[in-house]
Amino acid sequence: MLGGGTAGTMVVNKLRRRLPVSEWEITVVDRDDEQRYQPGYLFLPFGTYSADMVGRKRHTLIPDGVEMVLAEIDRVEAEADTVHLEDGRALPYDYLVIATGTTPRPDQTPGMLGEQWRRSVFDFYTFEGARALAHALPAFDHGRLVVHITEMPIKCPVAPLEFAFLADSWLRKRGVRDRVELVYVTPLSEAFTQPIAAQHLGAMLEERKILVEPDFMIERVDNDRKSIVSFDEREIPFDLLVTIPLNMGADFVARSGLGDELNYVSVDKGTLRSTAHANVFALGDASNIPASKAGSVAHFSVEVFVKNFLQLIDGKPMTGSFDGHANCFVESGHGKGLLIDFNYDTQPLPGRYPLPVVGPLGLLKETRANHLGKLAFRWVYWNVLLPGRPLPLPALMSMAGKVAPVDTPTTAASKE
Template identity: 65%
Template structure:
């Protein structure tokens, strides 16, 4: 019996395991490996510092969301031996596989930037890409008297690349609602030329920054953080002082990826961007944040990848050519504060465009437009995540990006 081993029981790994179980039935053994049994709803980390969620809202047992017949192994991954088709676990066990799926995502690494994790870490320097960081930031914001708030992206790529933008917008609204916005200067610091990677959306978001009096410091490649003077210093010696720094550290894949010879310099797994098959080992696939495709590292991307990669795994097990190709489809809700949000939908080749989503003419969601419905859609996603997405049930949107409902060249569809 074929054995599919999935490293990582987060969003991507859980979806693939459940969809494979439905597809293969009892025709294959499926094993998910993760270091613990705590599944974290990562999109909620952005909202936790502002009091929308508490930690208990975001955590569930992993095994609750894995279908019967999927084995969960709790252990650290020590190394993968691709030639032997084996996974060595930290407790000494070995798992043999016919197909391996790398779904261990990425993690923030403040240690990769000199000074970032030194004396001011979680005192005046915070992240919100971890549960501990989001809780610490919530506590810091609760009695912060005001000053210069710098929202900073160290380097790309990062998981959920719109999240730091959302944090800036939410901070603007948070301080305004507390009647202290005039005591807070907000500056957004990024290595990009503008707020976002896609030019159309970047221009739109830049105008929103200007309307909200959020400063923008582009093309900023950080060299170090000076914890004594509370200053970001760039490679070209520009300096950005802060009273409170909310940073997105370097995001890196799991260390075992490097030890296994499967990754690049950031421990992302190089794959064919259509099939998601490893370029180093044909029996290995990488999905979600763990791979190196030029698409957003977001839960929606993992969802849109999952159907195709499951079909490709099945074809690979049966010795058939891989014909299902991912098109880079991503969509992201962008919280903009005061109960409103934006929605963007794009792929490898198509910019975010205005229009309606997911259905032509009726929407009900608007693209590249602030609406209450988009904000409610983001909040509703928590329910969909636990009850539809993770179990691998069908969603009412196609995996491949559709142009239906989008406005192009002045034409409304």
């Protein structure tokens, strides 16, 4: 198992219970011993969470009977079934699972790591970035706050919207919202990737007087002028820039010849099996499946993978097929939130979740329950998901409780 993050930890906990220790060795490789609750990074800048609420030692979450190796990965030699580490060690395998996630790469955008980095240009997709922004944000009480997405795909595609909503709420509580111009800059043509959700979320941005700059493909950050510049030479000035840099998979994936141009492993979107090597799988954010790079996708896909893997090693066909199921809480500020639930083929729809009528969570509707659900998920993450305990939610998306608006296509492809 390459990567001991969300997907990797869930898999080894589930498989260690199912695979006899006398017959199976399981090894996890990761660069460090720090496990982070990444959805919590959103809350650090606003003081909702403290730093100690989003981190634990990785080894405390790995089960007995699993070897943990702390090292950087040099490359995978797939033809020889071997992982080479940067310290010179070689780890042979019968089956390999790549779950090394995706990482913000500000170095890929000219000027982003210039003299304004962590001074007036910040990210919150890293622990260090979120903490730096937490120190800088309280001093910001007037000017232009720009929330910017470099390029898709990114981890948790709703998080930039959440930051904009929370910033609006936070500034209003401080009584300085009328002194701050909030701008949301996206490479998309709308606020989100799916039409129905985009309509809802776009209306929320408009209601909060957050200006949207769509179709913005950044070429560089101009540190002298404190602006971001697009390839078509549009220029957006800022006093404080909160940016989501280009997200890329691990560099060793490229060195191993296993990835695309963004270092994501090419897999079958149903089985998560490598399209090039039958004994290699990629889970979570590390794969190129056309689904959100979100913790819920990791969770639901792991459920499918584990059942398939047990069939595979038993000499049987893999019968499970992951459908791209994702659900995400969307913080909207003022103690409320939304919930969206969708998959490869069906876009987010209004309704109730997880049960029809009863809910208790509303889909595409701002409620206090959704906000509380988002906060409660931190406990679920540490105590249920990572230990691989069952969660009473179906891995595949259900249409139960969802309501399709009249005369509106529900397929995710309807945007095209």
